Amino acid sequence: MTKTPIELLAASAPDTRPVVALSEGSDPRIVAGALAACGAGLADIILIGPQAEVEAALQAEGASAGDGIAIHDPSQSALTDTFAAEYLDLRKHKGVDEAKARKAAETPLVYAAMLVRLGHATGTVGGAVHTTGDVVRTAIQVIGMKPDAGMVSSFFLMYPPETKQADARAMLYSDCGLVIDPTSEELASIAAASAVSARALLQDEPKIAMLSFSTKGSARHPAVDKVINATKILRDKHPELNVDGELQFDAAFVPSIGERKSPGSSVAGQANVKIFPNLDAGNIGYKMTQRLGGYLAIGPVLQGLAKPANDLSRGCSAEDVTQIIAVTILQAREP
Ligand SMILES: CC(C)(COP(=O)(O)OP(=O)(O)OC[C@H]1O[C@@H](n2cnc3c(N)ncnc32)[C@H](O)[C@@H]1OP(=O)(O)O)[C@@H](O)C(=O)NCCC(=O)NCCS
Numbered sequence: 002m003t004k005t006p007i008e009l010l011a012a013s014a015p016d017t018r019p020v021v022a023l024s025e026g027s028d029p030r031i032v033a034g035a036l037a038a039c040g041a042g043l044a045d046i047i048l049i050g051p052q053a054e055v056e057a058a059l060q061a062e063g064a065s066a067g068d069g070i071a072i073h074d075p076s077q078s079a080l081t082d083t084f085a086a087e088y089l090d091l092r093k094h095k096g097v098d099e100a101k102a103r104k105a106a107e108t109p110l111v112y113a114a115m116l117v118r119l120g121h122a123t124g125t126v127g128g129a130v131h132t133t134g135d136v137v138r139t140a141i142q143v144i145g146m147k148p149d150a151g152m153v154s155s156f157f158l159m160y161p162p163e164t165k166q167a168d169a170r171a172m173l174y175s176d177c178g179l180v181i182d183p184t185s186e187e188l189a190s191i192a193a194a195s196a197v198s199a200r201a202l203l204q205d206e207p208k209i210a211m212l213s214f215s216t217k218g219s220a221r222h223p224a225v226d227k228v229i230n231a232t233k234i235l236r237d238k239h240p241e242l243n244v245d246g247e248l249q250f251d252a253a254f255v256p257s258i259g260e261r262k263s264p265g266s267s268v269a270g271q272a273n274v275k276i277f278p279n280l281d282a283g284n285i286g287y288k289m290t291q292r293l294g295g296y297l298a299i300g301p302v303l304q305g306l307a308k309p310a311n312d313l314s315r316g317c318s319a320e321d322v323t324q325i326i327a328v329t330i331l332q333a334r335e336p
């Protein structure tokens with residue numbers, strides 16, 4: 002069985018404790034997930050939000066600040082002036098003035114991203130309360146992209162429930178959270194980034210399925226052509242990757258159907274990286290796998306940022322929060 006991020010991290014706990022900033026510090030799931038991460042020795046935590054609200058949320062869990070848990074209230078923090086100045090510097094070309102920069106620095110999402118940008122935290126997580134659009138826009142604008150990343154995209158790590166057969170595999174689904182209607186070039190770029198993420202977080206060699214409603218020419222449509230072109234671009238740019246497309250989900254997932262629909266493929270029926278053609282398919286697909294299939298879904302994990310910042314679904318659980326804290330720390334170790 003593939004190790005989950007918590008298990009992976011626990012197996013190689015770092016000497017120095019990473020610090021993870023949580024921008025929704027008074028949400029009960031965030032607080033419970035943070036206490037679990039801290040209690041397991043995975044990380045120190047900064048809970049961000051109005052002091053009294055965060056204290057009350059901690060108290061509801063029978064806890065208080067101290068012992069690895071700090072509270073930062075952006076309206077009172079000594080760091081907010083520096084963060085406002087940095088934000089002004091970053092965004093003045095977009096019409097941001099001093100007053101707007103101060104206001105932005107006092108919002109928990111910007112404050113958390115600034116903690117990461119300026120080295121006070123290893124990474125940040127938000128999204129239990131905020132929408133993905135708000136979380137991702139802030140991360141892109143404040144933390145910025147990794148040099149050479151080209152774009153930011155997202156993925157989910159999908160772990161089968163214990164009730165599935167022993168050979169059920171963990172998978173990476175992308176993009177289920179961010180890029181709404183990728184071009185062929187963007188799809189190829191999402192797949193290449195996902196291959197790197199799969200190696201790091203699933204610790205498995207990627208077998209990439211470029212998903213479509215067609216398998217190997219069974220349907221003709223511009224939407225199918227987009228995936229065929231993406232597969233070609235990916236193969237041209239990354240001949241080392243094991244990729245097949247276009248494939249329907251059953252051909253990518255079920256060995257006997259993969260063999261029938263894409264004979265001889267080393268990916269069909271065995272794919273552990275599933276690249277969806279657009280956000281409709283990806284977002285609906287991951288939620289169906291999670292809610293009907295019982296898979297643990299960890300994400301949206303962001304790839305392509307200069308430093309780790311990750312999202313959650315507003316439907317997340319406390320366990321999801323602890324898992325994505327672990328992902329955030331593991332990403333900080335990636336080269
Ligand atoms: C970027 C996104 C997250 C927000 O879009 P938006 O609010 O319209 O913001 P913009 O398109 O203005 O983008 C914000 C900034 O990010 C940049 N950006 C957008 N997409 C990007 C990407 N994939 N990679 C890198 N940068 C990107 C833009 O260039 C812009 O930079 P700027 O502010 O310096 O000019 C958009 O991709 C989105 O809304 N995705 C869907 C999210 C969603 O609802 N998911 C479903 C639930 S998970």
Ligand SMILES: CC(=O)OP(=O)(O)O
Nearest residue numbers: 178301313314315316
């Ligand atoms: C990832 C996702 O779908 O987020 P939410 O459920 O918050 O919209």
